[in-house]
Amino acid sequence: MRQIKHRIVRELIQSAHARLESGPTRPNQTALRRSVSDSYYAVFHAVCYLTADGLVGWNTPWESFEPIYRSLEHQDAKKRFATPEVASLGPEVRRIGEILRDLIKERHTADYDPRPFATNKAETLARIAQAEEAIDLIETLPKATYRKLAVLLIAKPRRS
Amino acid sequence: MLTDAEVLKLAEPIFSKVLGPLGFSRASVLSGFDQDGDKAFFIDAYFEPGSNIVNGKALVEARGQLHDALTALGEERFPYVSYRLPGEPEPLSDDVDELAPPH
Structure with a gap:
C-alpha cells in the first residue's frame, strides 16, 4: 500500500480530532468549524500530494515538486473530479471526488457562515471519518489509476 | 431533471440498505444551489438517536451509490448528503452574550 509521505495530511486529521476532544465535554461551535475545515484541508492536501507524487515523485527536489503540488486550485479540484474522464477511472476515484466536493461545501x-453552526460533535466525527476514507482510498489506488488521475487533475483540458 | 420526491424515492432504499445497520431512519431532499451557484440536491439522512454513525466507509458508499444512480438517470446535480444524528448535545454557543452552561 502506498503511503502519503507529506505529514500535513494525517496531522490535519489528528488536529480535527483534537479540536473536538480538548476543552469542555460539549465542544463550542468554533471548535466544530475548525475541525471541519481541518478535515477538508487534509483531503485537499492529499489530492495535491497525489498530483505531485504521481507526476514527479515525492523524492523529487522541492523546486520541482512544489509547483505541481500548488498548481491545483480548490475550484479546479471540484470541476476536474466532476469530468467524465476522471469519473471513468473507477468508483474509488469517484468516491474521492465526492468526499472532496462535500467537504468543500x-x-x-x-x-464563512456566521449563523450558528448546525452540526453536532457526532456529525462532525462522521465528516472526519469520511475525510479519512478519502485518504485511505488515495493510498490504495492502483498505480496506473493514481498516475492517470494526477495527469487529469493537472493537465489543461484539450480543446477539440 | 428529477424532482426532489423522485430523488428521495431513489435515496431511501440505498440508505436503508447501506446505512440501515448504522441506524438510518429517514431522509429528506431539497434542491437548490451550492456555494458556487451550481445546482445541487441537499439531502439530510437521519439516524436513530444514540446510533454510532462514525463509519466513513459506509457513509461514503451510501452517497456514492446514490450519485452513481443519479448519474445513470442523466441527472447532473450533485447530491450533498448531511448525516444527522438527533438527540446529541448541542454545541456551546459562540455568542458572548449567552452564558455557557456548566459542564
Missing part, C-alpha cells in the same frame, strides 16, 4: 459554511 462544509468548509465554506464552517469558515
Whole structure:
C-alpha cells in the first residue's frame, strides 16, 4: 500500500480530532468549524500530494515538486473530479471526488457562515471519518489509476 | 431533471440498505444551489438517536451509490448528503452574550 509521505495530511486529521476532544465535554461551535475545515484541508492536501507524487515523485527536489503540488486550485479540484474522464477511472476515484466536493461545501459554511453552526460533535466525527476514507482510498489506488488521475487533475483540458 | 420526491424515492432504499445497520431512519431532499451557484440536491439522512454513525466507509458508499444512480438517470446535480444524528448535545454557543452552561 502506498503511503502519503507529506505529514500535513494525517496531522490535519489528528488536529480535527483534537479540536473536538480538548476543552469542555460539549465542544463550542468554533471548535466544530475548525475541525471541519481541518478535515477538508487534509483531503485537499492529499489530492495535491497525489498530483505531485504521481507526476514527479515525492523524492523529487522541492523546486520541482512544489509547483505541481500548488498548481491545483480548490475550484479546479471540484470541476476536474466532476469530468467524465476522471469519473471513468473507477468508483474509488469517484468516491474521492465526492468526499472532496462535500467537504468543500462544509468548509465554506464552517469558515464563512456566521449563523450558528448546525452540526453536532457526532456529525462532525462522521465528516472526519469520511475525510479519512478519502485518504485511505488515495493510498490504495492502483498505480496506473493514481498516475492517470494526477495527469487529469493537472493537465489543461484539450480543446477539440 | 428529477424532482426532489423522485430523488428521495431513489435515496431511501440505498440508505436503508447501506446505512440501515448504522441506524438510518429517514431522509429528506431539497434542491437548490451550492456555494458556487451550481445546482445541487441537499439531502439530510437521519439516524436513530444514540446510533454510532462514525463509519466513513459506509457513509461514503451510501452517497456514492446514490450519485452513481443519479448519474445513470442523466441527472447532473450533485447530491450533498448531511448525516444527522438527533438527540446529541448541542454545541456551546459562540455568542458572548449567552452564558455557557456548566459542564
